[in-house]
Amino acid sequence: MPEIDVTWLLPGGGGGGMGPDGPVRLLGALPGDRVRYTERSRQGRTVIGDVDEIVEPSPDRRAPPCPLTARCGGCDLDALRPEAQLRAKAALIQHALRLDSPPVVHPSPRPSGYRARIKLGISGRSAGYYAARSHELVPVPHCGIARSELNAALPPLTRWLTETGADGLAEVELRSDGERVVYVFSSSGDVPRAVRDAMSALGDVALDGRRIAGDPSLELRLPELTLRASPKAFYQVNLELNAALVRFVVERIERIEPTRILDLYAGIGNFALPLAHQTGVPVLAVESEGQAIEDLKHSAARAGLSEKVAAFSLPVERLDPSREAFDAVVLDPPRAGAPGVVDKLLRNRPRRLIYIACYAPSAARDLRPALQAGYVVSEVVGFDLFPDTHHVETVVVLDRGKRGPTPRKRSRERRRRGPRT
Ligand SMILES: C[S@@+](CC[C@H](N)C(=O)[O-])C[C@H]1O[C@@H](n2cnc3c(N)ncnc32)[C@H](O)[C@@H]1O
Structure with missing residues (x-):
């Protein structure tokens, strides 16, 4: 062997x-x-x-802090000491992006108890995490990486499922804004009237994205803004480190003194609204989830930013960025990345691109056309939004290089040379 x-x-x-x-x-x-x-x-x-x-x-191994580790497939890195986790993640980013040296990876202010959203599968009258690469559910009396308010919401959920049953329910997401917890169920079939009616006993509840009881939207606080998050809207799980991530992105965009900013995969406006607030220039936000775009518009209006932020519920693939010029672009796609999107963005030769990746190889693949077009990587930084797991958020800042003419120069050159025959 x-x-x-x-x-x-x-x-x-x-x-x-x-x-x-x-x-x-x-x-x-x-x-x-x-x-x-x-x-x-x-x-x-x-x-x-x-x-x-x-x-x-x-x-660098340690005794895993969670007794469920061996069964629940979630925390695949918790047997490694925190400093070694950071080193391993820095090396991962370096390798994926072929960097000369490992980048800085900012640690999570909370090494445990950081997750503000957890999703449990439901089977029969109980809920649990899925075991690694399996459909088997592992009951979770306490999750070490979940915030304390989510852990406090687990026993009422367990009692409710035992008493009510869960006919037609497939999953439940417990979502927190740091204080309040809401339950968002998703169904796999017909949910009997009795089960729906009983949901109000849990407090603030949604089913398949729609309100059932109370107020299932959350209010997420950033230093100078509050963002609404409806049941179907994505928000970053690590509230404290997200604030640092947003600060980093806004600061790097602000440095180039942009005149128009494009925020792709914008979610509830985690970057778009702070960017508009801080720079004062127009921001166009694009996101496919309709509820998230409604949230973004709602939060923009509340912050007096409606004039600055235009938001569209649209798959990014359908956007034609060459119709409008943006000098700064932020992209924060899901794990699968944004294949083909960077190519389109390059037609306008934005001065700065910031790509935020939860899977570094997607960033490496998607940014290749930018590097071929003469863009240079100015900075790469990691944010350890997910301690005890192999996941890491990678932020890549790219700047337009000297190589290659800008579109305006190109058209001037074309005029000088005359039309192509
Ligand atoms: C990683 S999240 C980032 C959201 C936001 N930037 C944030 O920091 O909270 C990715 C977002 O992309 C959205 N999304 C996924 N595929 C999309 C697509 N093809 N076009 C537009 N948005 C998409 C998801 O709904 C999700 O809100």
């Missing part, structure tokens, strides 16, 4: 190292471990394997 030193954290979780025939990927291995493994399959030269034995554990 071959043995390797696990030297890096993989972007999708698990550890990697160099085996006798090439790279090896192993789930359950952590950077610093020496392990014995069995090959399961191959992807090109890369061996995908299973760990049979940890021959020598990483010196």
Whole structure:
């Protein structure tokens, strides 16, 4: 059985190292471990394997703080000390983006108890997290990475499910704004009237994005603004570190003194509204989820920013950014990234692009056309929004290089040369 030193954290979780025939990927291995493994399959030269034995554990290992770790697949990095988690995430970003040195990764102000949203599967009369790569539900009496108010909301949920049953319910998301907790259920079929009626006992509840009882929207506070988040709207899970992420993005955009800003995958306006507030220039926000765009407009009106912020509920792929010029663009796509979108943005040659990625390889792929067009990476920074898991938020700042004419110069040159024949 071959043995390797696990030297890096993989972007999708698990550890990697160099085996006798090439790279090896192993789930359950952590950077610093020496392990014995069995090959399961191959992807090109890369061996995908299973760990049979940890021959020598990483010196950075610790006893996992959560008793559920072995069963619930959520915290795949909690057996690594926090400093080592940050180092591994910095190396992951460096590797994915082919940087000369590892970037700074800002730690979470809360190493545990940070998540402001948790989603549980429902089966029969109970709820739980899904076990790793399985449909099996693991009951969660307490989740170490969830905020305390969410943990306090778990026992009422368990009691409610036991008493009421959960016919037609598939999942429930517990969402917090740091104080108030709302329950957002999603259905897998018909939900009997009796179950719907009983939901009001839980307090503020929505089903499939629609209000059932109380007020299922949240109010998320940023230093100078408050953002509404309706049941279907995305918001960042780590409220404290998100404030630092927003500050970073706004500051980097402000530095170039933009005249028009484009915010793609805008959600409830986490970047768009602080950008408009801070820079005072027009911001166009694009987001596919209608409820999030309604939230964004509502929060903009409340902050007196309606004149500055235009918001559209639209898939980014349908936008034609070449119709309007933006000198600064922020993109914060989901994990799958924004394939083809950067190409379109380049037609206008914005001065600065900021790409925020929760999966660094998506950023590396999507930004390739910008690098080929002469853009340069000015800064890369990580934000550890998700301690104890392999996830990390990567922010890449790109600036237009000297290479390549701007569209205006190009058209002047074309006029000088005359029309193409
Ligand atoms: C990672 S979240 C970022 C949201 C926001 N920037 C924030 O910081 O809270 C990605 C957002 O993209 C939206 N989205 C996903 N696919 C999209 C698409 N094709 N076009 C527009 N928005 C999309 C999601 O609804 C979600 O709000």
